[in-house]
Amino acid sequence: MNTRRDFLQKTGCLALAFHVPMELKSFARSPEAAGSAALEPNAFLRIAKDGTVTVWATRSEMGQGVRTSMAQAVADELGADWSRVQVQQASSAPRFGDLGITGGSQTTKTTFMAFRKVGATAREMLVEAAAARWKVPAKECVALNGQVKHEGSKRGAAFGELVEEAAKLTPPKEPTLRNIKGMGHSRRRLDGPDLVTGKAGFGTDVRLPGMLVASIERCPVFGGKVKSFDAAAALKVPGVKRVFQVTSGVAVLGEHTWAALAGRDALKVEWDEGPAAQASSAGITAQLAKRLETPGKSVRKEGKGAAGLQGAAKRLKAAYDFPFLAHATMEPMVATADVKADRCDIYAPMQAVGLWMPMLMAATGLKAEQIEVHIPLLGGGFGRRAMPDFLMDAVECSKQAGVPVKVQWSREDDMQHDFYRPATHHELEGGLDAKGNLAAWNHRFAGGSIAASLGFPWPPESTEVSGAGDLPYAIPDLEVEWAQSDVPVPLGFWRAVPASFNPFASECFFDELAHAAGKDPLAWRLELLKGEGKRKVGQESVDLGRLRRVLETVRDQSGWGTAKFRKGRGHGVAAHAYLDCDTYVAQVAEVEVKADGAIRVLRVICAVDCGYAVNPENVKAQMEGGILYGLSAALLGEITLEKGRVVQSSFKDYPVARMEHMPKVEVHIIPHADFVPPGGAGEPGLPPLAPAVGNAVFHATGKRLRSLPMTPEKVRQA
Amino acid sequence: MAVYTLSINGRSRAVEAPEDMPLLWVLRDLLGMTGTKFGCGMGVCGSCTLHLDGEPERACQVPVAHVGTRKVTTIEGLSEKGDHPVQKAWIQHDVAQCGYCQPGQIMQAACLLKKHPHPTDAQIDEGMGENLCRCGTYQRIRAAIHTAAKASAPAGPKKAGAK
């Protein structure tokens, strides 16, 4: 369908899957380690003689706090003095192994144990060195706050003093981990000081000697190609050095960003717009609705499935709709590459280093060990930076220009050439039995497939059904059906992926049925989540107790059932078990609906069970972040298409939440007495927000909104 | 192209640039001062906020030829040691997530506090309303501004409260 997809297919990256468990594969000691004055038991940790502890983070930092939490995993096992801990970013250099993918809220879940092991390895070496020095049994020594101590002889030594002896020891293969339980420590971000002084290095801040900056004119229609271009005027702009064609369009290279942008303004390109030039939002909306006239793929069936509706005493039907959405990271796409005959360095704020290495090899003609990808900070990711297009721009430009090139996208480029969250159309029908019990549920929906759009070799529905197919409630007859309907729009992973939209349909429709049955929506949820242990929901299973507990927490914290609201105000509840990353979240939103239809979210009470919270304060920040990102989608965001072009081009016509939109967010982390393996936090805060708001709007006004964004016009018309 | 002598963070810097080149790119690309961020280039996100003679301005909207003798203060020059009350409050509340918008937020907040030493929430909504953050740090920004207000003018709350 589009050149990007062709590119993915041609370069043979398709065998790689997103959901491979991401473990630390390499424990090789760094080449500098042998005989060094520091203790480096492996590539991810160095303890220097001055006591400084340096951890190499193997996942990209895009605001989710992984550089800090990965360092915490090491430091806590080690018994480090946190004030002496610093973090570096691992590159794609072979000693760090496969950097995998930063996404799916998987970092903590998949690397926590491995990073603890990194810390435990060094701890055992330091303890052994101290024990040998003091001639005492190692098991009588403890490592705490950057020191090894021996209680009996009242001796102690700082880590730095032990480094030289410890470095001579062989790292233990299976170090013993500490017994941890409950919750970790709230640590401030290690990057904090650099972030408030302008010193922190983002992708766009990369500057290399002799570097040119490029801006690329792309066909406004997806999949369009360059017919011809006239660079004469562009080349006359002061500072413009080169103009040439690349896969994604025509690149203008300048001495600095302004020259590239000004040159691009002067560039003339004729496009062959291709078959997508007729696409429009109206057409796609009609296409999706029509698609449901024919069957899709049943992705989950319980009992009699949809047929169960026939026996229902009362039936209810509703349709829900979602628009395309752009990611709109604060830092527009950017990457820098320096491609030479025998080596290539790439400086890219990217989420999926592991995934795209084969593509980089194909594009440069170099071997993996000749390519090093360096990861600066990401000015937001949200799934957008899991895509490789922006770094391929830089690689191509540098290869062609023979100098280092930074390709800087403009805000307009970023918004109009995204990989969008799919637009979908949903039809739901529910049935109550004579006693008002929820007897049957049928959720059918149509949309494009992210997996198919990207040419990934996964079942097309695998990227589309979370939040719909995993409905956790006990309903005797249940069916969920997804109908693929390809669209001429590139689709991609957007924070929480399908769980960013499906729960609005399922959790709001559940609310509709609760009202039809005369039940309290929160109490009814709890009732239908009764039971011990896990309930199988399609391919996955949900821990009923954990899901109930987040709901009970928001019930108790929000004054559910007793809170009084003045006219135009109300509250609503929603929950989502983010099974991919093992985290459970429920939220109660309190809203005010103004006379003009504007919705203001006043307060969000959020309960999260992410198992062992490595850094509780960061978990809270992630909930705040997920809620705000979800709020922009709930109330404001919409990408539309006319003549195959994305209409929106900046924050002027693609509004995002501002200071005034931020509700008061209260986060309650569910404590555990024992050790429950940590889940994720980056995405799970988002899914319940929109349905909680939609349900609150109904509570406040009696109006049911079934399409996002919930704009004042839609409220007025409802 | 012309040579401009700019006063940046208390230092005089000469740059040769096209007259329409925004101050943003002069700082970032010609002077290597990358703390001021590019978010939109059209004055609608606030990432590039800096001070001109103490007033908040969008660096992407100020052509270098229009800077004149006005004193430019960027995030790098807000304080010598990164210890401006706003910066300290930002660390205390661990405001930043990705951090990309934060230099702009901090520069905007520093000006807001000059205008309203003890801003109300409504004044914060208004004063910070054009500085976008996609990571959702607004709640912490608000808290940090209140903290910075207390730290920089501890006697103030009574007076402000009296109004």
Ligand code: FES
């Ligand atoms: S970059 Fe200047 S306001 Fe957005």
Ligand code: FES
């Ligand atoms: S902290 Fe990421 S955009 Fe504000």
